Amino acid sequence: MGESDKLMTAKEAIKKFVKDGCSITLANFATSEPFALTHEVIRQQKRNLYLIKSSSFMASDQLLAAGCLRKILTSWHLRMSPTSYYSPIDKLLKEKKIEIEDYSNWTVAARTLAGAWGLPFFPVKGNSLLVSDIGKIRSFEGENKLKVIENPFNPGEKVVLVPPVNPDVALIHAQRADENGNVQLWGPLGDTVYAALASKVIIASVEEIVDEETVRRSPFLTVIPEFRVNALVHEEWGAHPMECLGYYDMDEPFLVQWYALLTRKMMESWMDEWIFSVENRTEYIEHYIERFGIEKLNKLRAKKYMSAPVNLGSTFERDMEKWGIGWETFEQPISEMVEWEVEE
Amino acid sequence: MKVEYSVTEMMIVAASRLLEDGRTVFTGTGMPILAALLAKSTRAPRISIIYEAGGMDPAPPPTIPISVGDTMTTHRAIMAASMDYTMCFAQAGYGEYAFLGAAQIDPWGNINTTVIGAHDNPRVRLPGSGGANDFGSLCWKTIVIMRQDRRKFVERLDFLTTPGYLWGPGVRERVGLPSGTGPWRVVTQLGIYGFGEDKRMELLRIYPGVGIEEIRANSGFDIRIPERVEVEPEPTREELKALRKLDPYGVVI
Numbered sequence: 001m002g003e004s005d006k007l008m009t010a011k012e013a014i015k016k017f018v019k020d021g022c023s024i025t026l027a028n029f030a031t032s033e034p035f036a037l038t039h040e041v042i043r044q045q046k047r048n049l050y051l052i053k054s055s056s057f058m059a060s061d062q063l064l065a066a067g068c069l070r071k072i073l074t075s076w077h078l079r080m081s082p083t084s085y086y087s088p089i090d091k092l093l094k095e096k097k098i099e100i101e102d103y104s105n106w107t108v109a110a111r112t113l114a115g116a117w118g119l120p121f122f123p124v125k126g127n128s129l130l131v132s133d134i135g136k137i138r139s140f141e142g143e144n145k146l147k148v149i150e151n152p153f154n155p156g157e158k159v160v161l162v163p164p165v166n167p168d169v170a171l172i173h174a175q176r177a178d179e180n181g182n183v184q185l186w187g188p189l190g191d192t193v194y195a196a197l198a199s200k201v202i203i204a205s206v207e208e209i210v211d212e213e214t215v216r217r218s219p220f221l222t223v224i225p226e227f228r229v230n231a232l233v234h235e236e237w238g239a240h241p242m243e244c245l246g247y248y249d250m251d252e253p254f255l256v257q258w259y260a261l262l263t264r265k266m267m268e269s270w271m272d273e274w275i276f277s278v279e280n281r282t283e284y285i286e287h288y289i290e291r292f293g294i295e296k297l298n299k300l301r302a303k304k305y306m307s308a309p310v311n312l313g314s315t316f317e318r319d320m321e322k323w324g325i326g327w328e329t330f331e332q333p334i335s336e337m338v339e340w341e342v343e344e
Numbered sequence: 345m346k347v348e349y350s351v352t353e354m355m356i357v358a359a360s361r362l363l364e365d366g367r368t369v370f371t372g373t374g375m376p377i378l379a380a381l382l383a384k385s386t387r388a389p390r391i392s393i394i395y396e397a398g399g400m401d402p403a404p405p406p407t408i409p410i411s412v413g414d415t416m417t418t419h420r421a422i423m424a425a426s427m428d429y430t431m432c433f434a435q436a437g438y439g440e441y442a443f444l445g446a447a448q449i450d451p452w453g454n455i456n457t458t459v460i461g462a463h464d465n466p467r468v469r470l471p472g473s474g475g476a477n478d479f480g481s482l483c484w485k486t487i488v489i490m491r492q493d494r495r496k497f498v499e500r501l502d503f504l505t506t507p508g509y510l511w512g513p514g515v516r517e518r519v520g521l522p523s524g525t526g527p528w529r530v531v532t533q534l535g536i537y538g539f540g541e542d543k544r545m546e547l548l549r550i551y552p553g554v555g556i557e558e559i560r561a562n563s564g565f566d567i568r569i570p571e572r573v574e575v576e577p578e579p580t581r582e583e584l585k586a587l588r589k590l591d592p593y594g595v596v597i
Contacts, residue, residue: 029397029413029427030397030411030412030413030414031397031413031414031415054427055411055413055474074472075472075473075474075475076471076472076473076474077469077471077472078471079469079470079471083468087469089469090466090468090469093464093465093466093469094465094466096464100469102458102463102472102473103473104473104474104475104476104477104478105396105427105473105474105475105478106396106427106431106434106475106478107477107478109427109428109431113428125435125482125522126435126481126482126520126521126522127481127519127520127521128477128478128480128481128482128506128507128521129477130519130520131504131507131510131519131520131521132477132504132505132506132507133458133463133503133504133505134458134473134477134505137463137503139463139464157520158520186418186424187415187418187424188395188397188398188399188413188414188415188417188418188424188425188426189397189398189424189425189426189427190397190398190413190426190427191426191427191428192426193426194428243414243415245415245418250410250414252410305419
C-alpha cells in the first residue's frame with residue numbers, strides 16, 4: 001500500500017475543510033453517526049455552521065448544544081418526551097440563536113438528490129408540503145423553500161418543486177474503505193448516498209482500512225468512489241455510542257445519558273468530560289474504558305453473521321474458437337445473414 | 345385466570361389487529377414498529393414491513409429497532425435498500441398502510457409532530473415530520489397510534505405536519521393528494537376511531553372497561569359516537585406472549 005494523501009487525522013480533516021459559516025451534512029441517516037468527526041468540529045469550536053440533515057439524532061443535538069450551529073434544515077430532530085429534560089433546540093429557538101427550516105424526510109432527500117444529480121429542482125408528488133404548515137411556515141429559505149409550477153405535460157396540474165442543496169462538507173462514518181478512499185457501507189442506506197454526493201467535500205471516517213483488493217472483490221458495497229472523497233480518517237469506535245453494523249451495537253445506557261441531562265450545566269460538563277478533555281477518539285475510548293471498564297466495551301462488539309457468498313466469476317475469456325465459430329461468421333452484412341436464416 | 349396487561353399493550357395489540365395480511369406497511373418509530381412486528385409474528389405473517397431508511401421486510405429481529413434506521417431493520421431482510429428506493433413505493437401507490445405516531449390530532453385526522461406553541465417561539469419543539477408527511481400524504485390507509493387527552497385531541501393544531509382530510513370530504517383530492525388515500529384508523533388508550541362520510545373522527549370500538557364519558561372527557565373536540573359501540577377484545581395470551589418476546593426489556597411497552 002502506498003502512502004495516501006487522503007489519509008489524515010480527524011483533527012487535520014476538520015481543520016482543513018470545515019470553515020466557520022460553512023454548510024455541513026451528516027450523511028449517515030439513522031444508522032451510525034460520525035461522532036469522531038462531529039466531536040472534532042465541537043473541539044475546534046467551529047461557529048455559525050448551517051446543518052443540512054434529514055433525520056437528526058445525538059450528533060446534531062451536540063453540535064447545537066456546543067453552539068456550533070446557526071441554521072438547521074431538517075425533517076426530524078430527536079428529543080426525549082419528558083419536557084423536564086434539557087433540550088438545546090427549545091432554548092436556542094426561544095433565544096433566536098438558531099433558525100430552523102422544516103421539511104419531511106423525503107423532501108430533504110429530494111433536495112440532496114437534485115444537488116447530487118446537478119438538477120435545477122426535484123418534483124415532489126402529492127403536494128404534501130403545500131397543504132401542510134411545513135410549506136406554509138417558512139424560515140430562512142423563504143420564497144425558495146419550494147415553488148409550485150403547472151405540469152407542462154398535464155396542463156392544470158400543480159406540481160411542487162424543491163430546489164437542490166449542495167452542502168459544503170459531508171461528514172460520514174462507514175465500516176471500511178481502502179487507502180484510496182473507496183468507502184464501503186452496509187445496512188440501511190437511508191439518504192446517505194445523495195447527502196454525500198451532493199456535498200462539495202466529503203470527509204469519511206471508517207472503522208477499518210482494507211486493501212484495494214478487498215474493495216475490488218466486493219464492489220457492490222462501495223457507496224462513495226475514491227475520486228469524491230477528500231479526507232479519509234481511520235477511527236475505530238468512530239460512531240460510538242451509535243452502532244456500526246458488523247462492528248458494534250448501540251451503547252444505549254451511554255446514549256440515553258445525554259438525553260436525560262436536566263440542565264445546561266450538566267450538558268456542558270458532559271461535553272467537557274467526553275469532548276473537550278480528550279484529544280481524539282482514541283483518548284475518548286480510553287476514557288470510556290477507565291470509567292466503565294473494558295468488559296462493558298467488549299459487550300458491544302458485534303458477533304459474526306456473515307452474508308451468503310455469491311459467485312462473481314465468469315469464464316474470463318472471449319474465445320470464439322471453443323464454440324467452433326469465428327469472427328468470419330459475422331463478416332456478411334446483417335441483411336444477408338437474415339436472408340440466409342430464412343432460407344434455412 | 346384473568347390476563348393482566350398494560351394500557352400500552354392493549355393499544356399495540358389493537359393496532360396490530362388492523363393490518364390485513366399480505367399488505368405493505370410503512371412504519372414510524374416507537375409503538376408503530378412494535379404493532380407492525382406483532383402483526384407479522386402473529387396473524388399477518390406475510391405483511392411486508394418497509395422501513396423508510398431501506399430495511400425491507402426483515403424477519404422478526406432479535407432486538408426491536410429503536411428507529412426506522414436501526415441496523416436491525418436490515419437483519420435477515422429481503423433487501424437493504426435506501427430511502428429513495430423505499431419512497432418510490434409510496435409515490436407510486438404501493439404503500440398500503442402508513443403507521444404513524446402523533447402529538448396532536450384534529451377532527452379531520454390532520455396531525456402535528458412538529459411543535460407545541462409557535463414555530464419560531466416554541467413551548468416545546470417536537471421532533472418534526474420525519475417521513476410522516478410523505479407517508480400520510482401518499483399511503484392508502486394511514487393508522488395513527490397515540491395517547492389521547494384534551495391537549496392531544498384538539499380542534500385546532502398548533503402546526504399541521506401531516507395532512508389528514510384537511511377540512512372535509514374531497515379536500516385532499518382538490519389540493520392534489522392522491523385520490524382515495526388518507527387517515528383510516530386512530531388507536532388510543534381508550535379505543536379505536538375511524539372517519540365518517542363527512543371525514544370527521546368517529547368512535548368505532550372501545551376497550552373493555554372504558555366508558556363513553558371517558559372518550560368525551562379526553563377529547564378537545566366532539567367525537568361522533570354511534571348508538572352501538574363494539575368492545576375490542578382484550579389481548580389474548582398468545583398476543584401478549586408474542587409482544588413481550590418482541591420487547592422483553594420494555595423499551596416501548
